[in-house]
Amino acid sequence: MMDLRLWGCALLFPLQILLCVLKAAVRFLLPPRRKDLGTDVVLITGGGRGIGRHLAKEFAKQGARKVILWGRTEKCLRETCEEITMTGTECHYFVCDVGNREEVYQQAKVVREKVGDVTILVNNAAVVHGKSLMNSDDDALLKTQHINALGQFWTTKAFLPRMLELCHGHVVCINSILSLSSIPGAIDYCTSKASAYAFMESLTLGLLDCPGVDCTTILPFHTDTEMFQGMRVRFPQLFPPLNPEMVAQRTVDAVRTNTAFVVLPWTMHFLVALKSLLPQCALEEIHKFAGSYTCMNTFKGRT
Amino acid sequence: MYIVVELLVVSVKVIWSFVLAGAKWLVKPREKSVEGQVCVITGAGSGLGRLFATEFARRRATLVLWDINREANEETAEMVRDIYRGMVPSKGPGDGVQDLPLFQPQVYTYVCDVSRRESVYSTAEKVRREVGNVTLLINNAGVVSGHHLLECPDELIERTMMVNCHAHFWTTKAFLPKMLEVNEGHIVTVASSLGLFTTAGVEDYCASKFGAIGFHESLSHELKAANKDGIKMTLVCPFLVDTGMFKGCRIRKEIAPFFPPLKPEYCVEQAMRAILTDQPMVCTPRAMYVVSFMKTVLPFDAIVCMYRFIGADKCMYPFLAHRKESTNNNESKSGI
Numbered sequence: 238m239m240d241l242r243l244w245g246c247a248l249l250f251p252l253q254i255l256l257c258v259l260k261a262a263v264r265f266l267l268p269p270r271r272k273d274l275g276t277d278v279v280l281i282t283g284g285g286r287g288i289g290r291h292l293a294k295e296f297a298k299q300g301a302r303k304v305i306l307w308g309r310t311e312k313c314l315r316e317t318c319e320e321i322t323m324t325g326t327e328c329h330y331f332v333c334d335v336g337n338r339e340e341v342y343q344q345a346k347v348v349r350e351k352v353g354d355v356t357i358l359v360n361n362a363a364v365v366h367g368k369s370l371m372n373s374d375d376d377a378l379l380k381t382q383h384i385n386a387l388g389q390f391w392t393t394k395a396f397l398p399r400m401l402e403l404c405h406g407h408v409v410c411i412n413s414i415l416s417l418s419s420i421p422g423a424i425d426y427c428t429s430k431a432s433a434y435a436f437m438e439s440l441t442l443g444l445l446d447c448p449g450v451d452c453t454t455i456l457p458f459h460t461d462t463e464m465f466q467g468m469r470v471r472f473p474q475l476f477p478p479l480n481p482e483m484v485a486q487r488t489v490d491a492v493r494t495n496t497a498f499v500v501l502p503w504t505m506h507f508l509v510a511l512k513s514l515l516p517q518c519a520l521e522e523i524h525k526f527a528g529s530y531t532c533m534n535t536f537k538g539r540t
Numbered sequence: 541m542y543i544v545v546e547l548l549v550v551s552v553k554v555i556w557s558f559v560l561a562g563a564k565w566l567v568k569p570r571e572k573s574v575e576g577q578v579c580v581i582t583g584a585g586s587g588l589g590r591l592f593a594t595e596f597a598r599r600r601a602t603l604v605l606w607d608i609n610r611e612a613n614e615e616t617a618e619m620v621r622d623i624y625r626g627m628v629p630s631k632g633p634g635d636g637v638q639d640l641p642l643f644q645p646q647v648y649t650y651v652c653d654v655s656r657r658e659s660v661y662s663t664a665e666k667v668r669r670e671v672g673n674v675t676l677l678i679n680n681a682g683v684v685s686g687h688h689l690l691e692c693p694d695e696l697i698e699r700t701m702m703v704n705c706h707a708h709f710w711t712t713k714a715f716l717p718k719m720l721e722v723n724e725g726h727i728v729t730v731a732s733s734l735g736l737f738t739t740a741g742v743e744d745y746c747a748s749k750f751g752a753i754g755f756h757e758s759l760s761h762e763l764k765a766a767n768k769d770g771i772k773m774t775l776v777c778p779f780l781v782d783t784g785m786f787k788g789c790r791i792r793k794e795i796a797p798f799f800p801p802l803k804p805e806y807c808v809e810q811a812m813r814a815i816l817t818d819q820p821m822v823c824t825p826r827a828m829y830v831v832s833f834m835k836t837v838l839p840f841d842a843i844v845c846m847y848r849f850i851g852a853d854k855c856m857y858p859f860l861a862h863r864k865e866s867t868n869n870n871e872s873k874s875g876i
Contacts, residue, residue: 243794250849257842338694369762370709371716375657378709382701386747390689390697398690419754421762431754432705435738435746440689442853443740445844497840506836513833517820519557521764526550530765 271493280305283362285313287462291485297326306330335388345395361411365426385429404449422533467537471528571816575600583681585612587783591808655702664714680730686863704748723770729756788862792851
């Protein structure tokens, strides 16, 4: 009897896979259903500038009820907050360093009391040190891990329980393609983004059983913001840096359609697939040719 | 014009690398000798670390064992000494000159908490002074919190990240400079299949293992970019190993006979073969390569389907339940 069940499952399995692939193809071709954000309170870490700022504007534009910004630089937060308030959406900001666990929990409490329950958490805050391992400062290496990876643990622990209680919520992570395909010269960033990616994938799998609470992870290629200033790809005509507004639009879109993982641009899927197929030395040659080995040489970052 | 020529050269190199990989698969390359080389193994007190120690001992390497648990570390050292005692002293790694003193490898033990940067640096300094230059680094130490995310004490989450991932920064920074100087060395990262794909419930462990792999890959590229081809790197990704660390973890019972928990000896045997033939990566069992590739081409729904078919999406839930029970009974948590 057991054998029969196993054989049944084994036969059904490739069919199930085929069905999933077809479903994905259909979803790609047909206009998908978009959930309404009218009751949602969105919290964006690192919301003062870069992709975070564009995300805040996009969420406001697409109808979020309230937008909350967290960041370390009050000036940027205040400016972005004013911009959003002028568009008619209620916006608040709080200074909070997501790398500091106690601060996260404290500010989360303040947010709950002053603004309300957060239903969409966007883990966007990130830093990059951008040096080779031996040239990296130990404290800077750790800081990147704390903000980019551990910070997500703290913010999720702070806001997820209430989302589960309400059976309504969404955890979003602005990750990077560098989590799946590393380059030299940004070892702190690649390590931390890989950790953050695994956290999200594990969380996504765990939350499949929780109706109403979803996850989205966005993996963009090099985006044209201050953070990676100076980084230069070898063939910018083939792989131009992404527009942060576009990344924000695709993120909000993915949230509204409950899409779990989005790679931007989609051509990066080939890179990741190639990585699993090619022998290491072949991969290294391709990276060298594409200029990944030298792209961080001109890195200036945020001064 | 030059771009086209370069593209052609790259294409030829890519094809050639496939040919080489195929050749290596058909005719296994000879294992390199590690006789007399100084090998540091973190987490040598138990599990895979202990087995790596005995394997390297059999190959006459000088062993430097690091562990936070002094007793367990000394036990491993005793096992290594037994192996050394059973060996005939050799002429050592020389060029066969007749009047070299006979070489007898030795084992050194140090108590070190790899999650603490200062501990790693000071122990590394002691190793350099008392033993010599390290050319083999096995980053093996690993822990898991064993709690669901929302129930997990924050200190345990931090500890998992610090031991499994951040420790690699410090150990590598401690020993890499000398390796770079002589352009010789081998760094081994003992990650896990949970560094290639994840499962629900062990977010901290998966995050730390993915991070370790991200670090390993980024460092490999850095070394290649700096043309330091004498320094090799090997990534070891075992599936569930039967060391007691993940006691209770269960995949779907119908599939379980096909993917039983690995015998640690088998796992280390495969890893040693990869390390000694300078293979960049080894997954045990080989089916992990397939799963890892499927993950990159299938849409997420299909991946979930695949995980559910194997029972891998929630395989850690029984482990977490088992841990919760044993904590409530105040049993000692050994082998973690």
